[in-house]
Amino acid sequence: MAPGNSHAEGPTPADIINQDLSNYLLIICGAVSAAVIAWKSVDLITKYARTVVGANNDRQHYFARPSPNAASIKKHVLYAPVLSKRHNREIQLSSAINVGTLPTRFQLLFLTAYFITNVIFCVIDIPYAESYSEVAGMVRNRSGIMAVINMIPLFILAGRNNPLIPLLGISFDTYNLIHRWFGRIVALEAITHTVAHWARGGWLPSIQGTFQNPSFIWGFTATCAFTVLCIQAWSPLRHAFYEFFKLLHIALAALSIVGLWFHLSLLKNSYIRYLYPIMALWALDRAGRALRLFWFNIGRSRTRTVVEALPGNACRVTMTLARPWNFRPGQHAYLYMPGISLWQSHPFSVAWHEGADDTNSDRLVSHVQDRAVMQKSQISFVIRARTGFTDSLYQKVAGSSAGKMEPVCFVEGPYGAKHALDSYGTVVLFAGGVGVTHQVPYVRDLVAGFRDGVVATRRVLLVWTIQSPEHLEWIRPWMTEILAMEKRRDVLRIMLFVSKPRSSKEIHSPSSTVQMFPGRPNAETLLAMEQEQQVGAMAVSVCGPGALSDEVRLAVRRRQTRSNIDFIEEAFSW
Ligand SMILES: *[C@@H]1O[C@H](CO)[C@@H](O)[C@H](O)[C@H]1NC(C)=O
Numbered sequence: 001m002a003p004g005n006s007h008a009e010g011p012t013p014a015d016i017i018n019q020d021l022s023n024y025l026l027i028i029c030g031a032v033s034a035a036v037i038a039w040k041s042v043d044l045i046t047k048y049a050r051t052v053v054g055a056n057n058d059r060q061h062y063f064a065r066p067s068p069n070a071a072s073i074k075k076h077v078l079y080a081p082v083l084s085k086r087h088n089r090e091i092q093l094s095s096a097i098n099v100g101t102l103p104t105r106f107q108l109l110f111l112t113a114y115f116i117t118n119v120i121f122c123v124i125d126i127p128y129a130e131s132y133s134e135v136a137g138m139v140r141n142r143s144g145i146m147a148v149i150n151m152i153p154l155f156i157l158a159g160r161n162n163p164l165i166p167l168l169g170i171s172f173d174t175y176n177l178i179h180r181w182f183g184r185i186v187a188l189e190a191i192t193h194t195v196a197h198w199a200r201g202g203w204l205p206s207i208q209g210t211f212q213n214p215s216f217i218w219g220f221t222a223t224c225a226f227t228v229l230c231i232q233a234w235s236p237l238r239h240a241f242y243e244f245f246k247l248l249h250i251a252l253a254a255l256s257i258v259g260l261w262f263h264l265s266l267l268k269n270s271y272i273r274y275l276y277p278i279m280a281l282w283a284l285d286r287a288g289r290a291l292r293l294f295w296f297n298i299g300r301s302r303t304r305t306v307v308e309a310l311p312g313n314a315c316r317v318t319m320t321l322a323r324p325w326n327f328r329p330g331q332h333a334y335l336y337m338p339g340i341s342l343w344q345s346h347p348f349s350v351a352w353h354e355g356a357d358d359t360n361s362d363r364l365v366s367h368v369q370d371r372a373v374m375q376k377s378q379i380s381f382v383i384r385a386r387t388g389f390t391d392s393l394y395q396k397v398a399g400s401s402a403g404k405m406e407p408v409c410f411v412e413g414p415y416g417a418k419h420a421l422d423s424y425g426t427v428v429l430f431a432g433g434v435g436v437t438h439q440v441p442y443v444r445d446l447v448a449g450f451r452d453g454v455v456a457t458r459r460v461l462l463v464w465t466i467q468s469p470e471h472l473e474w475i476r477p478w479m480t481e482i483l484a485m486e487k488r489r490d491v492l493r494i495m496l497f498v499s500k501p502r503s504s505k506e507i508h509s510p511s512s513t514v515q516m517f518p519g520r521p522n523a524e525t526l527l528a529m530e531q532e533q534q535v536g537a538m539a540v541s542v543c544g545p546g547a548l549s550d551e552v553r554l555a556v557r558r559r560q561t562r563s564n565i566d567f568i569e570e571a572f573s574w
Helices: 013-055 068-078 105-123 132-158 164-168 172-200 203-210 214-232 235-240 242-266 270-297 388-399 433-452 469-483 523-532 546-558
Strands: 098-100 304-310 314-320 332-336 345-349 352-354 378-384 410-415 426-432 459-466 492-498 514-518 538-543 565-570
Touching (some): 013 105, 013 132, 013 164, 068 105, 105 132, 105 172, 132 270, 172 203, 214 242, 235 242, 242 270, 242 388, 304 388, 314 388, 332 378, 345 378, 345 433, 378 388, 378 433, 378 469, 426 433, 426 523, 426 546, 433 459, 433 469, 433 492, 433 538, 459 469, 523 546, 538 546
Parallel strands (some): 426 459, 426 538, 459 492, 492 514, 538 565
Antiparallel strands (some): 304 314, 314 378, 332 410, 352 378
């Protein structure tokens, strides 16, 4: 093979190799997605069968048994943090700077394999015996092409309306993690591309040449945009200036696409064709978002929003939507409040939902009769004041008369993979602080399912840690409704842990199924107790601060050999 000896007609052997490798990279991405879809499909079928069998069976012994292989895979790979315990608790250099979270071993395995694949693809099949400029030219071409190809999964992973999220059932968090690493791979390849170009033509003249040729100026702009994207998305900066981060991130992503477009079109390079799907993906996601915003907020009537201040620096946002909303537990939505923050939308767990697709009503109430009432959906969120948007919102509502206001607000959603818990005989839901909003819809769904005899669930335990009893106010109306549900006592127990009680008088247990304790829960002890009584398979879900998630994750891993336990973590690391 003697590449580079003819450019006259047809593709050179080097071009053919490059084209093959870019196809292989896309095939690898497709194959990984297909494998995950296959795995999730088997999981879905298993869960469906378990729900059907379990709905009429109070013992479900078969499903409670651990399978040794599955248990050790879950313990050592799927649920395991890279090192011993830490996964979601942020690594902090000081109290102000956190460097981010560590992936699980499974995530690390995938990312490392993908990274190595990319390195191999950038250097394989290059005739190193050839001249220096030939080799540099091929490395340049290869890395540039790989960067473009990787932008396809990168942009797929950036979208909210990403069809892979429901299809693959992968969490928001995992997507973000993969998006960040794919972004870093693209940036590294873009930098390699630029540097190899300079190396090829002799450093100084080609660096100077870069600024005399429009196609190189655009290419250089794209490389710079990628580099700055990575730097500005670095966890400490992202967390410190989140709202600015998002605006800048979108602007730089657009700049990189524009730069790349002119770079390739001025060079008459055929790889420009890969930019079409990338731009289409982006445009489709934006269109999907606009459609959702329009559909749910503007109908015969407009969406109305009431915000009330709650104790403990929080507020409750209740929205009556213009159209009914098909809600499932575990979903989140983005809120836009132009009066608080002009550009920003923020994701929040939907804490409560009343209306069209209500699990409480649609199983019992005749559809025809109540259609008129059910046309409206009402959704609620609890938002804790932290920084930026959430803090401004709280300050504004706390300062308003009667601690209540009706701002202009639009909602975009519902988003999020649905983890149905119906197939688990035993469900333990851990929540820390405002993370309880994620668990409340599950509690209601499971209690209603138990009452109607349509779920395998026989035991539900909610373990909620709050700093002070006044935080109970956040979900009080909903809890009251859940506690009054039929057969609730047979299935649901609640344990409240007050981590900083002011006095022991604050701690009192209203009933044997709703108990209050001072301090923090010991996840492992609680799980051991649940395992003694376990019915069917057990799901342990956690939503709260990283330290709580890590605690529960470790406990689930340690208890793997005793019975069949799955771990589900809901995190909104951002
Ligand atoms: C690199 O790509 C350019 C543009 O497609 C081409 O003209 C050149 O021959 C390639 N160089 C090598 C070494 O393959």
